[in-house]
Amino acid sequence: MRAQIAAANWKMNLTLQQGEALLDDLSKATDNLDNHRVVIFAVPSPYLAMAQEKIKGKTNVFIAAQNVYNKKSGAFTGEISVEMLASLGIQWVVLGHSERREYFNETNALLAEKVNLVLEFNQQPIFCCGEPLEIREKGTQNDYVATQLQESLCHLSAEQLQKVVIAYEPIWAIGTGKTATSEQAQEMHAFIRAELAKKYGNEVADNITILYGGSVKAANAKEIFGMPDVDGGLVGGASLVGSEFATIISSLK
Template structure:
């Protein structure tokens, strides 16, 4: 089964709602529409940018999709500062990032919380991009594959095969996020292949072959083609390189490959 690459920009805590409009406009202008047949392009933006991005995407009928960087596992109620999946769905979100290493590290998010947040999103028709990855000490010990497989299994706990078919996994080695260090294409393939085998065990061949597994961690325009060229890597979760609309368009075009 041919999987269309997904290039998802994670803006993190950058760009206010006015900068968001300018960035998405630049991205849309710089990426010719022919490329969208070969690559899916998304941005995950701060909550305060969502309405502006929604208005622009819908008003200009852009082929870019968008989403949020976190979601509450709760439906509604006395959870100060939280944002529910229902709220995100009303804003037209296609995606939500769950379990990013920065959320796990700075906010103490557990695998169980990541699974609950992902399930909440799926219940409202939003696809979670579930982030997993090993710290440097695990990589140096050589136990990274086992570590990431176990982390992923726990982060998907309780999701049905149907829910998994609407889920994306992003492998982000923690030591490569924002450091400029990049896992080699072979490193990315090794872990993504193991993750596809895990999904095969959890949900069967069809779901495993259809699931998109991304690589994240200092993805750049000049490295993305080789990474996406690996048999089990289906795109990238892109941080800093997604903050400039023109540069992100170039990265997405490189991921798409040459037009026929």
């Protein structure tokens, strides 16, 4: 079975003390995970060392950075390098989140550079893709997402690609009042897998974990994760509530 992942994206939320308390609250929920189940906490950069310490000794539980710069080092005040993350023992990095694309103008080409650096330092990217509302309303979401994949991932070798986790974010269904159905999630996940199969073959594509990032909550996680091509979720707001995220973890296949 493909790895089934519950990834928490704290975004720019919580104080250090609140973050510590949340990880303590979720300690039991992240004990004794099945071999194919993985839990990842993408925490704000000031909390990376704290979070690494909190999960010490746990199996299949990891800390991720929410972003990284596209240069190895240099005069880039305020940025974080892959080498810095590696020195902390961070093994996962979220790349291309819709908020990074929208607010910080991250392009597909820039994200290809970040993907390359993360892989060079033996870290694993959670690569985000997905379409905004105007694209969904035009019905061109497949072409839009295919371009994101082609321009940021499809230069990789098959071996490199298998270290990437993809997270599909239907941006039009996040905070808009519109709701994506589990069937719509499945439709896009199946399309993404088919696109990867065109270049890398079915065997490689079938082994890529694809997460859903469209307002996953305790109430809908079981249904969404039950779709055949949905391998877990990249969870925002619900990951900030211990009981909610514990239920989401337990909803993994």
